[in-house]
Amino acid sequence: MRKNYFLSLFLLMIAFWKVEAKERENSTENAPSSITIPGPATLPTPTELNKNFVGGTGTRLNIFWRDNTSDETSFQVAISTDGVNFGIVNAGANLGPYGNIQLTDLQPGTQYWFAVRAVKAGAGPTTFVGCTTSITTVTEDPADLYSCWSNIITVTTNPNRPNPPSNAVVSTYAQRKATLVFTDTSNDEQGFLIQRSFEGGPFVDLATIPASPGIGSRVQFVDTGLQPELLYEYRVFSFNVTDYSIIGANSGLFRTLPDPPSAPQLLQSPNQTISTIDLLWWDTSTNEQYFVIERSTDRNFWTVLTNTWFANTGYFTDKNLLEGVTYYYRVKATNAGGSSAYSNILTIATKKRVAPPSPYDLAATPKAPTRIDLNWSNRIYGEYDVPKTTEIYRSEVSATDGFLPIGYIPAQYYTYIDSTTKAKTKYWYKVITTNEFGRSDYSNVVAVTSLGAPYAPSNLMATAAKDSLGHDIMSVNWTDNSDDEDYFTLERATDVNFTTNLLTANLVANYTSAVSIPFEEGVTYFFRIKATNKYGDSKYSEVTSITTFYTAVPNKPFGLKASATATAVTLKWLDDSNKEESFDIERSTNGTDFTKIGSTNRNVLTYVDNTVAAKTKYYYRVKSVNPKGSSVASDVATITTPAATSGFISTDIAAADNWQVFPNPTADAVKVVLPESMQNQVGVVTIIDRMNREVFRTALDANQTEYRFDLSNFTEGTYTISIRTSTKQITKRVYKY
Numbered sequence: 001m002r003k004n005y006f007l008s009l010f011l012l013m014i015a016f017w018k019v020e021a022k023e024r025e026n027s028t029e030n031a032p033s034s035i036t037i038p039g040p041a042t043l044p045t046p047t048e049l050n051k052n053f054v055g056g057t058g059t060r061l062n063i064f065w066r067d068n069t070s071d072e073t074s075f076q077v078a079i080s081t082d083g084v085n086f087g088i089v090n091a092g093a094n095l096g097p098y099g100n101i102q103l104t105d106l107q108p109g110t111q112y113w114f115a116v117r118a119v120k121a122g123a124g125p126t127t128f129v130g131c132t133t134s135i136t137t138v139t140e141d142p143a144d145l146y147s148c149w150s151n152i153i154t155v156t157t158n159p160n161r162p163n164p165p166s167n168a169v170v171s172t173y174a175q176r177k178a179t180l181v182f183t184d185t186s187n188d189e190q191g192f193l194i195q196r197s198f199e200g201g202p203f204v205d206l207a208t209i210p211a212s213p214g215i216g217s218r219v220q221f222v223d224t225g226l227q228p229e230l231l232y233e234y235r236v237f238s239f240n241v242t243d244y245s246i247i248g249a250n251s252g253l254f255r256t257l258p259d260p261p262s263a264p265q266l267l268q269s270p271n272q273t274i275s276t277i278d279l280l281w282w283d284t285s286t287n288e289q290y291f292v293i294e295r296s297t298d299r300n301f302w303t304v305l306t307n308t309w310f311a312n313t314g315y316f317t318d319k320n321l322l323e324g325v326t327y328y329y330r331v332k333a334t335n336a337g338g339s340s341a342y343s344n345i346l347t348i349a350t351k352k353r354v355a356p357p358s359p360y361d362l363a364a365t366p367k368a369p370t371r372i373d374l375n376w377s378n379r380i381y382g383e384y385d386v387p388k389t390t391e392i393y394r395s396e397v398s399a400t401d402g403f404l405p406i407g408y409i410p411a412q413y414y415t416y417i418d419s420t421t422k423a424k425t426k427y428w429y430k431v432i433t434t435n436e437f438g439r440s441d442y443s444n445v446v447a448v449t450s451l452g453a454p455y456a457p458s459n460l461m462a463t464a465a466k467d468s469l470g471h472d473i474m475s476v477n478w479t480d481n482s483d484d485e486d487y488f489t490l491e492r493a494t495d496v497n498f499t500t501n502l503l504t505a506n507l508v509a510n511y512t513s514a515v516s517i518p519f520e521e522g523v524t525y526f527f528r529i530k531a532t533n534k535y536g537d538s539k540y541s542e543v544t545s546i547t548t549f550y551t552a553v554p555n556k557p558f559g560l561k562a563s564a565t566a567t568a569v570t571l572k573w574l575d576d577s578n579k580e581e582s583f584d585i586e587r588s589t590n591g592t593d594f595t596k597i598g599s600t601n602r603n604v605l606t607y608v609d610n611t612v613a614a615k616t617k618y619y620y621r622v623k624s625v626n627p628k629g630s631s632v633a634s635d636v637a638t639i640t641t642p643a644a645t646s647g648f649i650s651t652d653i654a655a656a657d658n659w660q661v662f663p664n665p666t667a668d669a670v671k672v673v674l675p676e677s678m679q680n681q682v683g684v685v686t687i688i689d690r691m692n693r694e695v696f697r698t699a700l701d702a703n704q705t706e707y708r709f710d711l712s713n714f715t716e717g718t719y720t721i722s723i724r725t726s727t728k729q730i731t732k733r734v735y736k737y
Contacts, residue, residue, distance in 0.1 A: 042126055043118045043147035044068035046075070046099065051114070051155050056243045058108025058158040064100035065116050065150060072118040075099055078135050078149065080113040086137045091116075108242075109159045109188070118147040162186035162238040164245035165219070170254045175228040175337055178256070180221045182236050182249050184212040189238035194221055195248070197233040206234075228337065229258045261285030261333035263341040264314070269348040274323040274384065277348055279316045281331050285340065288312075288333035296328040299345065307334070324352025355438030356387030356411070359431045364448035369423035369535060372448055374416040376431055387411035387433035387440070394418065395428040399445045403430065423452030423535060453536035454482035457529050462546040467515070472551060474516040478529055478541060485509045485531035485538070492516055493526050496543060496713045520578040521550045522626055523602070554579035554624035556631040557605075562639040566614035569639055571607045573622050577631070580624035582693065585609070588619040591636065599625070601693040614644040661721060665735035668712040672721065675730070679705050683725035690718050700725070711736045 046065040054060040063077060072093050078086040091101040099116070106112065115133060123145035131148035140146055168182035180194065189211045195203035212219045226232060234251035237244045264281040271278040279293070291309040293316055294302040309316060311333075321327065326349040330342040357379035365373045374392065381387060390411050395402040407416055411433050421427065426449045433440045459479040467473050476490060488507040494500045507514055509531075519525060524547040531538040554577035563570045571585065585607045586594040600607055612618060617640040624631040660673040672685075680702050687696035687709065696709065700723070711719070714736050722731045 042128055042131070043072060043120055043145055045131075045148040046116045046118060046150045049114065049116055049150045049153050051153065053158050053242075054102070056161055058160045058242055059104060059106045061103045061106055061112075061155060061157060062100060063103060063114055063116070064098055067094040067097055067099045067118070069118040069120075069147065071120060072147075073121040074119045075101075076117050076119055076138070076146075077101060077103070078113075078115040078117075078138055079103070080137075081107075081110060083113045083152075083154070084137070086113070086115070086135050088138055106157050108157055111154060111156045113152050113154050115149045115152045117149045120145040158242040159188040159240050161243045162189035162240050162245050164247045165192065165236045165238055165249040168234060168236050168249035168251040170234065170251050171220075173226075173254055173256055175257050175259050176224060176226045178223045178226055178232065178254070180223065180234050180236070180251055182219055182251075184217045184219055184238070185215060186238050186245070187215050188240055189245075190240040191238075192219065192221075193237045193239055193244060193248075195235045195237075196223070197235070199231050203233075203235050208239075211238075226256050228256055231255050257337035258287050258335050260338035261288035261335055261340045264291070264331045264333060264343040267329060267331055267343040267346045269329075269346060272348060272351050274351045274353070275319065275321050277318045277321060277327060277329075277350060279318065279329055279331070279346070281314045281343055283312060283314045283333070285333050287335055288340070289335040290333075291316075292332050292334055292339065293318075294330050294332075294342075297325070299328050302330070321350045323350055324354065325350055351382070351384045353384045353437055356385045356433045356435050356440045357381055358441040359390065359414075359433055359443040362429065362431055362443040362446045364427075364429055364446045366421075366448055366451045369450055369452045370419060370421050372418045372421050372427065372429075372450055374418065374429055374431070374446075376414055376443055378411065378414065378433065385437075386435060388435040389433065390416075391432050391434065392416050392418075393430050393432070393442075396425065397428075399428050399447065403428070421450040423450060424455070425450050425452075451484070451535060454485040454531035454533050454538045456539040457481060457488065457531055457541045460527060460529055460541040460544045462516070462525070462527050462544050464546065464549065472548075474519055474525065474546060474548070475513065476516055476527055476529075477513045480510060480512050480531075482531055482533075482538065484533050486533045488529055488531050489537075490514055490516070490527065490529045494523055496526050496545075498526065498528065518578070519548055520602070521548050522579065522581050523548055550579055550581070550626045550628050552579060553629040554626055554631045557583065557622045557624055557634040560620065560622055560634045560637040562618075562620055562637040564612070564618075564639045564641045566642050566644040567610065567612065569609040569612050569618060569620070569641065571609065571620055571622070571637065573605055573634060575603060575605055575624075577624050579626055579628075580631075581626040582691075583607070584623045584625050584630065586621050586623070586633070589617070591619045591638070594619070594621060594633075599692055601695075604694060612641050614641050616641050659723075659730055659732070661732045661734055665737050666711060667737055669708055669710045670721075670734055672707045672709065672723075674700075674705050674707075674723065678723065678725055678728055678730070681725040681727075683723060685709075686722045686724075688720040688722065689714075695719070 046068060048066040050064060052062045054062060074093055075091040077089045077091055079089060080086040091099060115135060121144050125142040126140060126146045128148060133149040133152060135149055163186040165182040166185050170178050171181045172179045191208050191210050193208050194206045196206040197203045209221055231253055233253045235248040237248040262285045265284055267281040269277050270280050288311045290311050292307040293305045293309055295305055296302045305318060329346045332342045333340040359376045359378050362376040367373055388411055390409050391405055392407040393403040394406045406418060409416060426447060428445055428447050430442045430445045432442050457478040458481055462474055462476045465473050465475040487509055490505045490507055491498055493502045524545055526543055526545045528540045528543050530540045557573040558576055559574035561572050580602055582602060583600045584596050585598045587597045588594040597609060598607060620637045621633040623633050659675040661670050682702055683700040685698050685700060686694050689695050716737055719734050719736060720731055721734055
């Protein structure tokens with residue numbers, strides 16, 4: 001009754017007292033000091049006024065303080081909602097160091113001002129001395145003794161427990177994600193607590209989210225921590241500083257989706273007919289519900305053949321197709337969680353009554369110069385591509401051009417004999433099969449060379465070298481262009497026509513080098529080579545030449561002999577060297593002072609001295625000469641010419657003017673027409689080069705008046721043609737360019 005009385009008094013004071021006060025919240029406020037009136041001392045003032053909230057509600061509050069009085073009879077608690085107008089709630093005396101009271105029937109979420117003082121009934125009146133807190137809206141009973149008011153504290157009560165959310169539902173969900181939606185039915189929540197249950201187990205706190213703007217709004221929460229194919233349920237509470245809502249909103253059970261199945265693999269077709277295609281694939285998944293099979297004719301637009309083909313199967317037959325049409329297929333697996341990726345795209349065509357398959361493994365074997373045997377294989381064919389005829393083609397041009405048909409045989413034969421080949425000729429062959437629906441592709445092209453004489457060697461080269469003992473040799477090398485020669489024939493001569501000093505050597509097959517000895521120094525040697533087998537000789541290789549070099553002064557000639565007529569002395573000697581370039585002939589009339597009177601070419605071992613006088617003694621000697629120098633002179637030959645006779649040889653200058661040599665100059669050959677005075681006689685024709693070396697010699701034919709001499713292999717320069725009979729000698733110079 002006392003509490004109700006003070007509460008009524010408090011409300012009455014709020015209605016009529018309008019006094020300005022300074023607001024304070026959750027802090028101590030010091031009111032202006034009151035006027036000090038002398039009188040009895042007050043009771044000790046309570047201190048450490050404080051509060052704590054009562055959980056679950058915003059209408060109750062615990063107030064407590066330090067009791068500094070030991071003989072109070074009660075406490076007064078001043079309460080205000082504006083900090084100016086206060087009402088009184090009485091609290092009983094305290095028997096300990098602290099006093100307390102629980103205030104009820106407060107307004108949730110409202111700011112209050114509180115103060116407390118001690119009361120000792122019947123001990124008044126009170127004279128307030130040194131009080132620092134003044135609450136003027138509360139009166140004192142003069143019969144009672146009061147303490148000063150404690151410090152004033154401000155407190156805002158908690159709100160009430162919020163209303164629970166409603167209409168919780170999982171709006172969408174997948175394998176690892178779900179969206180929870182619920183309705184906010186409260187306007188004083190601070191947030192929402194979301195709990196989750198797994199496979200029917202207890203609810204466990206999952207997350208808290210902030211409050212929504214107002215009552216009736218739909219709140220959304222996305223959970224990304226789920227696992228596929230499991231049972232889940234959500235529960236949602238609202239909460240504020242007071243407490244959680246009494247009950248939560250349940251979403252109801254839901255099961256997450258399974259992961260999509262893995263893609264089928266190795267889609268293939270083991271069999272096709274003109275109207276059906278069998279499909280076969282590898283089922284790589286264990287959780288598909290069915291397969292979706294799609295077909296296209298252009299890889300862009302796809303038709304679903306079936307989207308419910310049985311799970312755990314890997315085959316399908318597509319029927320009623322068009323003949324000879326190319327189709328594209330793909331397969332995917334599907335379940336409640338989605339579809340897999342597609343398998344590989346299979347490109348396959350229905351069978352068609354078409355041209356036969358091409359032959360393969362064509363091989364060719366030469367059997368003779370005029371025969372090559374062919375054999376091949378035919379591919380497996382079915383009922384729609386039976387071959388009827390095989391055609392054989394041959395080319396002498398290349399692997400791509402010049403093919404002409406050479407034979408037609410039934411397709412059941414796999415061999416053919418070409419007996420129209422030429423010896424040592426390269427051919428290319430290919431075959432093809434045909435039927436009434438068309439022609440196959442060609443087989444592989446095979447190249448083969450018919451048998452015959454071997455190919456000519458090439459890249460012939462002669463070089464100077466030394467053997468293992470340091471001796472000078474000529475090394476000859478070439479390229480072997482054939483694999484069927486029995487041996488090589490190497491030829492060496494000192495003229496390009498291989499008529500002078502010709503030597504031949506048969507060499508072992510597959511060799512590509514040889515040593516050519518003996519040889520003379522300072523001589524140009526010409527070489528050529530050919531290959532031979534049982535079918536004949538190859539062509540000769542190109543001609544190569546080498547001029548040997550001089551290594552030392554030549555040996556001296558020996559065995560010099562002389563014979564004479566009244567007008568000429570003829571000298572003959574023997575050659576003991578292979579190094580001379582020429583022989584110098586020297587003459588003396590006293591046996592001491594010798595003078596060179598002429599020279600001869602290499603290996604020319606005679607000389608006629610036509611400048612002698614009759615009945616005169618002469619001394620002769622000969623030296624071998626090359627660019628390294630002259631040899632020691634030969635032994636001296638001494639001879640005395642006899643007395644002159646009526647027989648003589650003269651040089652007929654007039655006759656020389658009448659004989660013809662043309663064309664002059666010439667590039668290759670000259671024609672010589674003898675003067676009448678020298679026709680029908682026996683004699684010699686020689687050609688001397690500008691070094692006075694004899695490069696050509698032949699005998700005159702008594703029945704021939706005209707001669708043709710080939711100079712095409714001579715080097716450029718001036719040459720002297722000399723014609724000598726028993727009575728005359730004529731000469732003429734010719735320029736070869």
